[in-house]
Amino acid sequence: MAAERLFVDQGFAATSLRAIAEAAKVNLAAAHYHFGSKQGLLAATLHARATPVNECRLAALDRLEAPGAQLNVTAVIEAYFQPFTQCELDQSLPRIIGRIAGEPQALIRPLLEREFKPVTDRFIRVLQRLLPYLTEEDLQWRFHFVIGAMIHLLAHSTPLGLTKSDRKTAIQAFQRLQQFVVAGLTSPV
Amino acid sequence: MAAERLFVDQGFAATSLRAIAEAAKVNLAAAHYHFGSKQGLLAATLHARATPVNECRLAALDRLEAPGAQLNVTAVIEAYFQPFTQCELDQSLPRIIGRIAGEPQALIRPLLEREFKPVTDRFIRVLQRLLPYLTEEDLQWRFHFVIGAMIHLLAHSTPLGLTKSDRKTAIQAFQRLQQFVVAGLTSPV
């Protein structure tokens, strides 16, 4: 989808349907006909990306919960980050997720909740079994921080000081992030 | 500043100068006359907020580096979060920082870098003395995650599941965040 690149680079409000239609080489009215509205296009864009992310995460979690597998916090977080560390997925996926998740508009929050909350809630439930000394509130806050660090990495793939950003460093960054958040999650109260 | 509320609620691109001028009860052209452009208004808004944040952080860090003070990672992070946990500061400060930091537009990144990078770099340098077993690259990445979690908390003051958001819970949230990121920062390689 051509809409992605523009949404990612400029944000939702600053991207015009005309620019999207031109980039996608389709007619403006045709795009409107298919998606109903600009917001519908965003919802479709997000949904098209969120679905494989959710499937990838759930599949990884299922693998972990199968008998004989190593079920620990590190593995669960690894499963949660799986959609962004698997090499076969294209590079634009992380960016569109990170960008939309940071969008200011209140209209976008329900979309994010609908797309990601069910799967995220299941991950939190699994973590709760692994971290029984944390209250549910504790864990929700800590996962809130995990998501924040993740989104920030998705949206800005390097710290301000560094500049390199190829596929390999991106995966290494997620390994760093994984270690960081596991330490945060498992920290004693 | 009335521009803040609108930037926070709707984002930069979606907020019109006319809406800001009306909310601030000033003439549209007058606003333009003083700030030069819409972007100039954003820069002024950010600068007006970033300055006390930087001063607060540096003052807290100076206090830590004074002879006799306890200089450890927790205290340094506490100093970094100080602008958002001090009760005397008004509530809209965290939100404007969090929102602008999440803005998509490429034009905004240089503003953020100019406003916050010098002070942040000094914090990283102090942390480097406290965490000598981390390479500079390690530490830059980890601080990248700290900032990500912080911005996410500033922009979305509660996890999706929770709803309460008064001043007291906000400070508690920063205490939780502090514990989380200190564990992440001090995690062994």
Next chain:
DNA sequence: ATATAGTTCAAACGATCGTTTGATTGAAGA
């Protein structure tokens, strides 16, 4: 072949955008 329903298209709709203009105000300096 004719009808039907789905899709594409150029063109235009009204609204709103950031910015500019030029007249007007008000107070300080000569």
Next chain:
DNA sequence: TCTTCAATCAAACGATCGTTTGAACTATAT
């Protein structure tokens, strides 16, 4: 008092926005 200059204002500029219109095209089913 007259001059000067920065600040304010209503009004308009050209551009662009999301959306709609109605005609043309396509393909399947009768």
